[in-house]
Amino acid sequence: MIICRTINELRQAIRQHRSSHLDSKVGFVPTMGYLHRGHGSLLERARDNCSLVVLSIFVNPLQFGPNEDFERYPRDEKRDLEVAQSAGTDIVFLPQVAEMYPTPTKTVITVSGVTERLCGASRPGHFDGVATVVSKLLNIVQPDFAYFGMKDAQQVAVIEQMVYDLNMPVTIVPCPTLREEDGLALSSRNVYLSDEERRQAIVLSAALADAEALMQDAAGLTPDRLQAVVVERIQSASLAHIDYAEVLSYPSLEPIDSFEGADRIIVALAVKFGKTRLIDNRILHIPA
Amino acid sequence: MIICRTINELRQAIRQHRSSHLDSKVGFVPTMGYLHRGHGSLLERARDNCSLVVLSIFVNPLQFGPNEDFERYPRDEKRDLEVAQSAGTDIVFLPQVAEMYPTPTKTVITVSGVTERLCGASRPGHFDGVATVVSKLLNIVQPDFAYFGMKDAQQVAVIEQMVYDLNMPVTIVPCPTLREEDGLALSSRNVYLSDEERRQAIVLSAALADAEALMQDAAGLTPDRLQAVVVERIQSASLAHIDYAEVLSYPSLEPIDSFEGADRIIVALAVKFGKTRLIDNRILHIPA
The missing domain is CATH 3.40.50.620 (HUPs)
Structure with a gap:
């Protein structure tokens, strides 16, 4: 080398x-x-x-x-x-x-x-x-x-x-993103996390899994409602401070009012634990 | 080809x-x-x-x-x-x-x-x-x-x-810039010029020649004075409208108060004849 x-x-x-x-x-x-x-x-x-x-x-x-x-x-x-x-x-x-x-x-x-x-x-x-x-x-x-x-x-x-x-x-x-066994996306910044922050940090991938599950049956679901569910899940972690939690079109990354006409969306998160800012995301296909 | x-x-x-x-x-x-x-x-x-x-x-x-x-x-x-x-x-x-x-x-x-x-x-x-x-x-x-x-x-x-x-x-x-016999810098835009504009357009290269001659003996000369001479010469052409006529450091293209410490300067011109905008310039060494 x-x-x-x-x-x-x-x-x-x-x-x-x-x-x-x-x-x-x-x-x-x-x-x-x-x-x-x-x-x-x-x-x-x-x-x-x-x-x-x-x-x-x-x-x-x-x-x-x-x-x-x-x-x-x-x-x-x-x-x-x-x-x-x-x-x-x-x-x-x-x-x-x-x-x-x-x-x-x-x-x-x-x-x-x-x-x-x-x-x-x-x-x-x-x-x-x-x-x-x-x-x-x-x-x-x-x-x-x-x-x-x-x-x-x-x-x-x-x-x-x-x-x-x-x-x-x-x-x-x-x-593809690589993850720890509990779901936390690998990041050089994970090293900043205290033990308790590290435990709570799994809330990002958990919220994305919630979003994916919800989208299995998207009938009646709106981007706003999806976002609200994700936000609520993240806020269940006491040390988490949301920088953003957004549902956007993918790959154009624009706000959307509904899932109609969309092919794929991205659920994108940035969450601070203390001084440490973690990001994660999931790209989801809209069921036909 | x-x-x-x-x-x-x-x-x-x-x-x-x-x-x-x-x-x-x-x-x-x-x-x-x-x-x-x-x-x-x-x-x-x-x-x-x-x-x-x-x-x-x-x-x-x-x-x-x-x-x-x-x-x-x-x-x-x-x-x-x-x-x-x-x-x-x-x-x-x-x-x-x-x-x-x-x-x-x-x-x-x-x-x-x-x-x-x-x-x-x-x-x-x-x-x-x-x-x-x-x-x-x-x-x-x-x-x-x-x-x-x-x-x-x-x-x-x-x-x-x-x-x-x-x-x-x-x-x-x-x-290097190529020129017509009378000094006009070659430009695709020269084709726009009327006969009279074409005759007067030699004032750009003439003004640059004035600047070069003046710089042969730069003692007591300032960038402002040099610029004034160039401007005056261009204004002698009745159809010429000056967009800019500037004396700047070269190659950094910054305004200068004096020639001291400068190695090279550029005299740069943009002059309109009717709708046609012509540019020309000369890079001059400061005599030691």
Whole structure:
């Protein structure tokens, strides 16, 4: 496994692979590190489909708001490298902030529409930062495939919209959310949770399961009613503070008045436990 | 010469070249058509340095304001193809608007700083449109080199900033402005000029020549004084209406109070003759 800390080293290593493999396929997994099995599953998916697997670990300051957790975002390079290696990673890109932003960027990519609700509303500027850094990383790595977890469903929607609009030469591969046995979606931020918060945090996946069960027989059900049930379930956890709990069209992420005419919806949640903000979501098909 | 009207055709043609040439170098000249010798010189520069020369002709609606000349921008596909062929072009990309924007783009690239003055101030949204379409074209063509004329000096600054900030894998090659014998910078928009406007339009290059002469002995000269001389000269043409005439630092395009500490400046002009807006500029070194 090659470790690259500069853009030049990384490009050199990828060029070398490309030039020595006629049918090279480069798979790319961009992350903020503190890797868990969810990241591992993205790397394994890339390993299955590509001749070269590139992982980036970069906590991108541009996508954090001034009162968010950029400084205290968990980092563990040594363990990350072990996870990367055991998942079959070929190259790890580990740049410092000054390598990615030698001067403050004057160029920003903005995606409208899919960013109006959810984290786009509650974290102003967040998706500009995501779109801009993902664009930089895609330009540096020039992968054939890039893998993203569906836990960040809105992030996937933003990146798919950007790739589509800007004709970026890459295929985005959304991958399923991985969960703990009790249902909690894997997240690097889970490490922040106290024991009691961790116990109560299963309310997110439980509320999504409620929503799925309700949608089995959607006759007479409205998006508002579905949302109310989800909200009520989350509020049953004493430490949970809802940032948002929304029922939107998918993949356009727009508010809907009814399920008529909709093909798929997303139930999307952001819930704070103390300082820790967790997100989760489920995409549901509307029964015919 | 291959003519491609769809993105897929174009990518296919370029892929074919890349796969059959070990040391392929793709040179790209993006234009809005109505080609003149200026465009020809960009194509010839690409021809000299690359194994494949790609020209795009696309009048990009995104970079025109609501009261600008998108609809009446001059078009002549037949003559353009002759110019392209005689300059040694290999592939011409001629997309319709619906091919480049099958749906209205939700993704926009914004470059700040270098866009604050000049055309960035007088044409709001213009450089967002330029940056976005150039990014799309670069993602479609994936050239090694892209060639731009320095008549649009601010456009070059915007694109160089974007390529730098987003780590785009391309080298931008700025090329000198070509001129008529009397000094008028070549522009597709010159065709709009009446005979009398055409005669008076030489005042732009004449004013820039004045500025250059004055800077030979810059002792006691200030940017304000230089600007005043340029303005006075342009106002000597009865049909000229100044949009802007500015003296800025180069390449940062910022206002300056004095020439001290400056290495290079740009004198940049936008002047209207009737409905026709002409631009020109000169980059001057500050004498030591």
